[in-house]
Amino acid sequence: MTDGPAARRRRTGLLAAVGLTALLAIYVWLVALRAVQLIGTGQTVGVVLGVALLVAPLLVLALITREWLLAIDVQRMADELAATGDLPVDDLPRSPSGRIDRAAARAAFAPHREQVEADPGDWRGWYRLAFAYDAAGDRSRARAALRTASRLHRGKGAAADLP
Known part of the structure; x- marks a missing residue:
């Protein structure tokens, strides 16, 4: 195989x-x-x-x-x-060089942020938000959102404020 x-x-x-x-x-x-x-x-x-x-x-x-x-x-x-088939899919448009279209990434970002605002204790939302931040080019907030997702996934505490 x-x-x-x-x-x-x-x-x-x-x-x-x-x-x-x-x-x-x-x-x-x-x-x-x-x-x-x-x-x-x-x-x-x-x-x-x-x-x-x-x-x-x-x-x-x-x-x-x-x-x-x-x-x-x-x-x-x-x-x-x-x-569960819920892994984020990277389907954002890209330039010929392979870079993500930042405008499209920012537009696709809003639903993920709204999901986290609606349920800040759900690690899945934070995970998706982290990848939306990453696609939008904000690596520091992406890492902070991943840390929050990880903390929630391990059951160690409530969600922090949005990064």
Whole structure:
């Protein structure tokens, strides 16, 4: 049985993400190792720099973990929506270069926003809104809407205000 193009793209994307995460882990480990060496010097400047360098890897690890958890939940949400036939379809008109027509994306955005306003506790609406924001070119609001969808999907809290 052969995989379709979508399955191959998903696998390639996953392998790339795992590879980059592994490279980052090596980098973080090396920075942490140098930080411990600086602290071991016993000199004030070395200790201060060492502590600062230890904080950076911890912050990086926390952010990477947060992104992986979001990615896993976004995939779970997509799988649930696909199983019920409710996965958003990208049918927006595109230019010859493949870019989404921004005017059409903004026009298609309104129903998704209205759905979230009508039922702010439904993760499905937030998921669709995130992809509408993304199509309209607003990546930061798309990410915020995905985080809200993920929080609601996991049952951790009420919806936030619209981004």
